[in-house]
Amino acid sequence: MFDAVRNNRKIVQIFLVLIALPFALWGVDSYVRGGSAGEDPASVGDSKITNQQFQQAWREQQDRMRQTLGANFKPEQMNTPEARMATLNALIDKRLLLVEANHSRLTVSDDALRDFIGRIPALQENGAFSNARYESALRAQGMTQPQFEAQLRQDLTLQQLVGAVGDSGIVSRTSGDAILRVESEERLAGELRLPAAQYASQVSIDAAAIKKFYDENARLFQTPDQVRAEYVVLSLDALLAQAKVSDEDVKAWYEGHKDRYQSAEERRASHILLLDKDKDPAKTKAAAEALLKEVQQSPAKFADIARARSQDPGSAAKGGDLGFFGRGAMVKDFEEAAFKLKEGEISGIVKSDFGYHIIKVTAIRPGKQRSLEEVRPDIVAELKHQAASKRFAEAAEAFTNLVYEQPDSLKPAAERFGLKIETSGWMPKNAEPQQALGFGPLRDAKVQAALFSDDALKNKRNTEAVEIAPNTLLSARVVEHQAAAARPLESVKAQIEAHLKVREAAALAKKAGEARLAELQKGVAGDKANWGADKTFSRLQPLPAPPVVARAVLQAPVAKLPAYVGMTLDNGDYAIYRISKVSQPENVDEARRRAVARDYAAVVAQEDFAAYLASLRARTKVEINRKALDANER
Incomplete structure (x- = not known):
């Protein structure tokens, strides 16, 4: 099944784009269990799409659109019945696929999951899986290893199903050539x-x-309705610049977290593998023992023997070399044997799920404790971030209250939090996106709406504190207003x-x-x-x-x-x-011919996939609670 996914990666990606809004994955079990009724936006078979799941998908779809469109993103354009229904339909489609995968008993084995993780480039060092990088990446995402692996297992399970549908898209050479003739005319x-x-x-x-x-x-x-405004921004970055960290704090942190600054021991090993094909295990083991004797008699020829006799297609051509790896990268039995050997030492026969190994450790890279001076910049940055985050959490509510309670000036908020009052140029109402780019932080749609409200225009009062970005609050105040007027x-x-x-x-x-x-x-x-x-x-x-x-x-x-x-x-x-x-051109590049056939196959496969989703909906009871969906309008 994974061959279909690997060989049709482009088609699989197209399908996933069609159904995969960037929302959190809750695990297959949660998709096949019922939830609380009444306020759920939809149900698929016996399972519910809860309001919490819809809100999560909705928020992350908004974030995705904000990142894609940048300054052109307008939340009010997204907050429509059509957009909410599109988000819900995407959730329903994915739920149908996950329920179908569960009914079909599709799963991903531990070995397949481990192999996939081991081949992620960001988790490799010197061409081999690095457990230290893996743990660091998980910490950066705020995830535990079981959480990440459960999420990845679900994604891979879904790809199996999607890949199977995509693999069915077949295009004849005649059809491909007909399209190519039109394209190349x-x-x-x-x-x-x-x-x-x-x-x-x-x-x-x-x-x-x-x-x-x-x-x-x-x-x-008409000259447009326009304003000039002053504003202050309370952000985590601003507080970060104000944060101070003492040498004592840095030293105390280092002493309490030394394990974070220690690289784990890694080993480089080569191996000779005889696959256990379950036909005659005793015969395979006997062959491995005979091979071990040959290696022990000529240990210097280990690499030559591996090239000639090893059945591992990934390492045999390299003399059995597996590169450097840490604990957790190899299967348990192999790892235990490799980490018991000394440099240059050759193991006995090691049995694993793959077969029989003969292992030679060729290098040992010991773990190293990084000194305080080496990691001081990282510790200072982390402590400053912690201090600024704590202060921002405390300051956000106070800032919000202050600009509201003293609405005639931004000066009290600026003085209390050490902020600078900035002044804008003239800003027309309903400015074009390209023009709005010049407004700086005031280009935010919520800020613009607040500045052109009656209270801001007539009474010159502070706007409410608006979150214009994560950990960033802004309040503004109109200092000059010119109403729209017709030119003679x-x-x-x-x-x-x-x-x-x-x-x-x-x-x-x-x-x-x-x-x-x-x-x-x-x-x-x-x-x-x-x-x-x-x-x-x-x-x-x-x-x-x-x-x-x-x-x-x-x-x-x-x-x-x-x-x-x-x-x-x-x-x-x-x-x-x-x-x-x-x-028609006299000669058509064969690579172009294949590309046209591939692209056409992707189109056919998309149609097949849409029909497949329609068939799942037809045979599964899908109910949409429009009242609950409308209640999500913000």
Whole structure:
């Protein structure tokens, strides 16, 4: 089953994107047990999707969108019935798959799990699994080893099911070649352009037209509602800069946590493995004993014997070398034997779940206690972070209360917490995302809404403390406000007239261009235009024109050549394209052929997967509690 996952990794990833919102995994058991009823947003068979699980998925989906969109993220756009239903449907789909995996008794063995963890690059050192890195990574994520392994086991179980569906997507060579022919088709086309500017002299705009446009588009000629504001930010980073740590505190921490600064002993070993295939264990063991005698007679030839006789495909070619490893990286029996040997010593026969090993320890890297001076910067940073985190937890509530209780000034909060009062430039209401980037921390949607509230505009009171990022609170206050106002007609008259001239000239160019195109397509007029140099249009090459032009040229009917297609360009010009030749490249790269087949197979597999999910829903009772879902609206 894992071969399907490994061989179709791209397809598996596509499926997981379709169903896997970034939410916490609660374990297979929790998916097949019932939960409390009444407030649950949905049920799948006999199991419930609880409100807590939905809220967790919703929060993490918000975080994912915030990281993806950055300054363009607007929480109010996410907080819609459609977005909440999409989140719930993703939870339902994943629940269906996990219940199906449980019913099918799919699981991941301890050996498979251990092998997967051992191959994670971030947990390796010098090409071998490092238990110290593993433990450090778990601490950084705030997880225990059982928690992480339970979560990973569930993910791998789900991938088995998804991989099995993905492996069923089969695309014939004929279908792949048909798509490749469409992709690799090349069309030669020349351009005839009718510039809008050449029709400008035929356009006359009167005062009535200008006034009409002004009246119908008054919103275009308004200065926006805008404010200037001052603000203070209370953050963990600001308090971190203020934190002080004494030498005594550093020394005490080091003495109490010496084990954290000690690297574990590691060993480098080579081995010769004879696989135990359960056919004749006694025969395999006898062969291992005979091989051991051969090794003992010529210990210097251990690597040569491993290359010739070892049945471990991963290490045999390297003379049996397994690299450095710490405790916990190898199966128990192998580890115990390896850590009893001295450097250069060869073991007896060691039996494991894999077969019979002969082990040689080639190097020992002893554990090392790092000195206080070596780790002082790390300890200082950690103690400062602890102190700042504690102070922030205490200060957050006080900051929130202070900006509310003394609403006419930010100075009391700034003085109490050692903060600097910052001042913004002019900020228009409902600014475009790109413009909002210049607002700094005030670009947060909740801050913007608070600044343009009646209380902030009329009474110039502090906004409430807003969490603009984890461990970051901000309060702002309007110092100047300019209400939206219409610009007088006289000030924008020339602008409107120029716009209308361009628009009318483009309309004339389009009219003339469409008439010329119709004549060319009917063959009424002779084709004596100056088409300019032909350009090659192909889906596999850089486009010689804007995408909208290339799309029109590549999609135009070409049963009869020359073929013609026309369109209005972004600048108002009208362009006609004459397609004079359609051809296929003489040679198609085989790698490209395989890539097209792979991508097409992924599309087919996605459709198969969608049908599979639909079949799971059809045979499983799925109920959605819309009242509970609506109650989650914030």
